[in-house]
Amino acid sequence: MKKYSDLSREELLALQAELNQLYEEEKVRGRKLDISRGKPGSEQLDLSMPMLNTITEDSDLHGADGTDLRNYGILDGIPEAKKLMGQVMGAREDQVIIFGNSSLNIMYDSIARAALFGIMGSTPWMKLDQVKWLCPVPGYDRHFAITEHFGMEMISIPTDENGPDMDLVEKYVNNDPAVKGIWCVPAYSNPGGIVYSPETIKRFAALKPAAGDFRIFWDNAYAIHTLYEDEDPALLNILEECEKAGNPDMVYQFCSTSKITFPGAGIAAMSASPANIADIKSQMKWQTIGHDKINQLRHVRFFKDFDGLKAHMSKHAQVIRPKFEAVLRILDQELGGLGIAEWTRPRGGYFISFNAMPGCAKNIVAKCKEAGVTMTGAGAAYPYGQDPQDSNIRIAPTLPPLSEIEEAIELFTICAKLAAVEKLLA
Amino acid sequence: MKKYSDLSREELLALQAELNQLYEEEKVRGRKLDISRGKPGSEQLDLSMPMLNTITEDSDLHGADGTDLRNYGILDGIPEAKKLMGQVMGAREDQVIIFGNSSLNIMYDSIARAALFGIMGSTPWMKLDQVKWLCPVPGYDRHFAITEHFGMEMISIPTDENGPDMDLVEKYVNNDPAVKGIWCVPAYSNPGGIVYSPETIKRFAALKPAAGDFRIFWDNAYAIHTLYEDEDPALLNILEECEKAGNPDMVYQFCSTSKITFPGAGIAAMSASPANIADIKSQMKWQTIGHDKINQLRHVRFFKDFDGLKAHMSKHAQVIRPKFEAVLRILDQELGGLGIAEWTRPRGGYFISFNAMPGCAKNIVAKCKEAGVTMTGAGAAYPYGQDPQDSNIRIAPTLPPLSEIEEAIELFTICAKLAAVEKLLA
Numbered sequence: 001m002k003k004y005s006d007l008s009r010e011e012l013l014a015l016q017a018e019l020n021q022l023y024e025e026e027k028v029r030g031r032k033l034d035i036s037r038g039k040p041g042s043e044q045l046d047l048s049m050p051m052l053n054t055i056t057e058d059s060d061l062h063g064a065d066g067t068d069l070r071n072y073g074i075l076d077g078i079p080e081a082k083k084l085m086g087q088v089m090g091a092r093e094d095q096v097i098i099f100g101n102s103s104l105n106i107m108y109d110s111i112a113r114a115a116l117f118g119i120m121g122s123t124p125w126m127k128l129d130q131v132k133w134l135c136p137v138p139g140y141d142r143h144f145a146i147t148e149h150f151g152m153e154m155i156s157i158p159t160d161e162n163g164p165d166m167d168l169v170e171k172y173v174n175n176d177p178a179v180k181g182i183w184c185v186p187a188y189s190n191p192g193g194i195v196y197s198p199e200t201i202k203r204f205a206a207l208k209p210a211a212g213d214f215r216i217f218w219d220n221a222y223a224i225h226t227l228y229e230d231e232d233p234a235l236l237n238i239l240e241e242c243e244k245a246g247n248p249d250m251v252y253q254f255c256s257t258s259k260i261t262f263p264g265a266g267i268a269a270m271s272a273s274p275a276n277i278a279d280i281k282s283q284m285k286w287q288t289i290g291h292d293k294i295n296q297l298r299h300v301r302f303f304k305d306f307d308g309l310k311a312h313m314s315k316h317a318q319v320i321r322p323k324f325e326a327v328l329r330i331l332d333q334e335l336g337g338l339g340i341a342e343w344t345r346p347r348g349g350y351f352i353s354f355n356a357m358p359g360c361a362k363n364i365v366a367k368c369k370e371a372g373v374t375m376t377g378a379g380a381a382y383p384y385g386q387d388p389q390d391s392n393i394r395i396a397p398t399l400p401p402l403s404e405i406e407e408a409i410e411l412f413t414i415c416a417k418l419a420a421v422e423k424l425l426a
Numbered sequence: 427m428k429k430y431s432d433l434s435r436e437e438l439l440a441l442q443a444e445l446n447q448l449y450e451e452e453k454v455r456g457r458k459l460d461i462s463r464g465k466p467g468s469e470q471l472d473l474s475m476p477m478l479n480t481i482t483e484d485s486d487l488h489g490a491d492g493t494d495l496r497n498y499g500i501l502d503g504i505p506e507a508k509k510l511m512g513q514v515m516g517a518r519e520d521q522v523i524i525f526g527n528s529s530l531n532i533m534y535d536s537i538a539r540a541a542l543f544g545i546m547g548s549t550p551w552m553k554l555d556q557v558k559w560l561c562p563v564p565g566y567d568r569h570f571a572i573t574e575h576f577g578m579e580m581i582s583i584p585t586d587e588n589g590p591d592m593d594l595v596e597k598y599v600n601n602d603p604a605v606k607g608i609w610c611v612p613a614y615s616n617p618g619g620i621v622y623s624p625e626t627i628k629r630f631a632a633l634k635p636a637a638g639d640f641r642i643f644w645d646n647a648y649a650i651h652t653l654y655e656d657e658d659p660a661l662l663n664i665l666e667e668c669e670k671a672g673n674p675d676m677v678y679q680f681c682s683t684s685k686i687t688f689p690g691a692g693i694a695a696m697s698a699s700p701a702n703i704a705d706i707k708s709q710m711k712w713q714t715i716g717h718d719k720i721n722q723l724r725h726v727r728f729f730k731d732f733d734g735l736k737a738h739m740s741k742h743a744q745v746i747r748p749k750f751e752a753v754l755r756i757l758d759q760e761l762g763g764l765g766i767a768e769w770t771r772p773r774g775g776y777f778i779s780f781n782a783m784p785g786c787a788k789n790i791v792a793k794c795k796e797a798g799v800t801m802t803g804a805g806a807a808y809p810y811g812q813d814p815q816d817s818n819i820r821i822a823p824t825l826p827p828l829s830e831i832e833e834a835i836e837l838f839t840i841c842a843k844l845a846a847v848e849k850l851l852a
Binding site for chain 1: 463465466468471474475476478479481482483485494495496497498499500526527528530531534535538541542550552553568571572575576684688689690691709712713714715716717718719720721
């Protein structure tokens with residue numbers, strides 16, 4: 001197949017007519033498909049149903065230390081859950097706090113506490129004239145929504161296959177005391193599917209922040225979410241690296257079981273240096289008496305240990321790998337060699353990041369919508385929803401059944417071709 | 427029995443010697459009893475164990491509207507839970523948001539949101555020079571801890587058997603725009619056990635706040651927590667009264683199942699006018715994708731409906747009423763007619779409020795502690811932990827078994843007598 005850029009105007013017009021006809025045929029089918037959000041599919045949710053049997057009327061709900069977990073108390077989580085979630089994050093128990101059902105909520109709360117009360121005695125961010133935040137792009141829209149809501153100035157940082165552009169990160173963090181944080185999804189990033197390289201992580205750990213209350217927000221959402229059974233993202237341990245570099249307090253790490261058991265009915269956790277943990281607990285104790293310990297116990301009893309958790313993730317991989325592979329197969333078949341798009345080939349996580357010809361993303365998403373396929377909004381992976389290239393589209397293949405994904409991506413490729421032709425003809 | 431104030435110095439000295447001997451005998455027993463916190467006892471927790479059978483591997487976890495409740499979504503709670511918790515609070519479904527496991531956390535969050543972002547477009551409280559908060563006393567220490575943490579100036583408002591002193595409440599709220607809120611536990615108040623009178627509630631509803639973002643924090647923690655089966659606190663509906671008085675947006679109401687099912691593993695809810703609900707949801711959507719819907723469903727399926735919930739509360743009453751009655755019997759027997767203390771006789775809730783001779787509370791609590799009985803700290807029911815009279819002690823009879831409560835209260839009465847004699851001799 002010829003590259004579109006090598007086609008003559010006549011060839012392009014003929015192609016456009018052909019694609020338009022295909023597209024019109026698709027539209028009349030009245031599809032209603034959604035590949036916009038990173039939600040597990042029902043087959044994945046079924047994998048965790050037996051967890052609901054682990055705690056019943058007859059269960060002993062005392063913790064290993066004898067505490068009645070049905071009653072008030074235990075601000076920072078039961079030791080058994082700290083151990084398990086600590087292993088997910090590469091953290092010791094004394095570096096872990098177990099929270100409620102959402103790691104996104106922990107991140108919001110961590111920023112809210114810093115805004116209201118500061119970090120380790122620093123000036124509350126609300127009292128500062130300006131707070132800046134680094135946003136590796138493409139990134140997670142809900143991250144950016146939080147920092148936008150808090151009125152921070154968000155600065156985009158380009159990423160490549162090794163992670164964020166560390167020259168730029170160092171420039172900002174080491175020189176500007178208004179830069180208070182950076183969003184990172186270090187393993188199978190959202191949406192790029194990137195695993196940060198050892199070199200990148202070592203450079204993170206070696207930052208010399210101008211702000212004493214600068215924190216790396218290390219959202220390890222996909223720490224063990226490989227698509228290939230028993231493959232390990234081989235992510236360097238950020239807590240250890242920061243410690244080695246003399247920066248033990250510079251990172252907050254987050255994770256949850258939202259995409260392991262049930263989104264909304266899972267457990268979420270944070271890890272950080274013991275000094276950070278003490279600081280957070282000193283504020284957290286006014287927020288709550290404690291989180292849902294029965295659900296913590298339910299998770300621990302279901303998985304038993306970290307090996308059990310990893311075995312469970314292998315089952316997830318078996319369910320979703322074919323979905324990713326189908327997307328890639330169709331993209332390769334339909335768009336390979338046309339020179340109108342690139343896409344990632346992630347080994348884990350929940351997304352494929354698609355880069356169309358500049359200026360085409362909004363058009364593609366609009367065309368998909370018109371034909372009944374909902375994609376994540378173009379630009380969503382950028383601060384303020386503004387992709388300066390209008391190129392990036394996030395594909396989320398996990399939720400629909402395989403046949404629907406195939407249908408949706410086939411349509412998507414027609415729209416991508418059509419938008420490219422329109423662009424070249426414009 | 428003679429009043430202590432009528433005793434001669436010689437009689438007091440003889441009494442002191444006798445009480446001291448009794449006290450020393452108690453001390454050597456090496457007791458370790460705790461009646462400090464409002465925690466359910468294990469017999470109460472046992473009542474909810476069958477709830478854990480209502481959701482298992484074989485359950486259909488779709489909501490009444492077909493939503494898969496195992497997945498992401500539903501910011502404000504499942505309709506079934508809104509209906510049930512709405513009935514607890516006398517609220518319509520469109521006035522209700524279901525949150526996580528803790529109503530205290532909803533209250534903290536409501537204040538944090540107002541501090542960071544304001545209420546319905548008002549100036550964020552963090553940007554104001556001064557924020558004041560009214561605190562009916564005696565009240566709930568964890569309420570006061572939140573407003574203290576936010577640096578507010580707390581103003582004590584005396585209460586009597588009808589509720590807070592409304593002359594004073596009106597004076598502050600209607601004239602001072604720095605007054606942004608008031609803590610209220612309107613039914614079986616903590617610790618007084620008071621049910622606010624209809625007159626009090628009508629005066630609340632008719633307030634004309636100087637601050638547009640003034641909110642009544644109506645913590646209806648004990649809405650259905652009567653000690654006497656089928657008795658109703660007959661609390662006027664604050665949402666309706668505020669609406670009638672033309673103040674629909676002035677109140678935030680809170681409740682939870684912490685003392686209905688499991689503290690920490692229950693569900694919590696808020697109710698307010700639709701305009702408030704819309705305002706809260708517009709901020710809340712940055713905080714979380716949603717709370718634990720499976721646990722919401724677990725509660726709804728267990729209780730089935732509001733009648734089921736009330737029947738469940740009757741079982742709680744049967745367990746804890748004997749504990750309250752034992753405390754009152756011993757207090758009456760040991761301290762009745764001595765003129766050294768007064769105490770409340772609540773019809774519901776979790777506490778008995780005890781007022782010792784002024785200047786004696788700290789001494790009594792210290793003596794109890796020395797003999798192995800932990801009481802709530804003297805002064806805890808006042809802002810900044812400062813009881814100006816040093817008189818009030820909160821008794822929490824629910825957690826220990828009956829025999830231990832009797833032991834603890836017997837010791838407590840010895841300490842109360844001893845402290846009174848010491849005061850009279852000083």
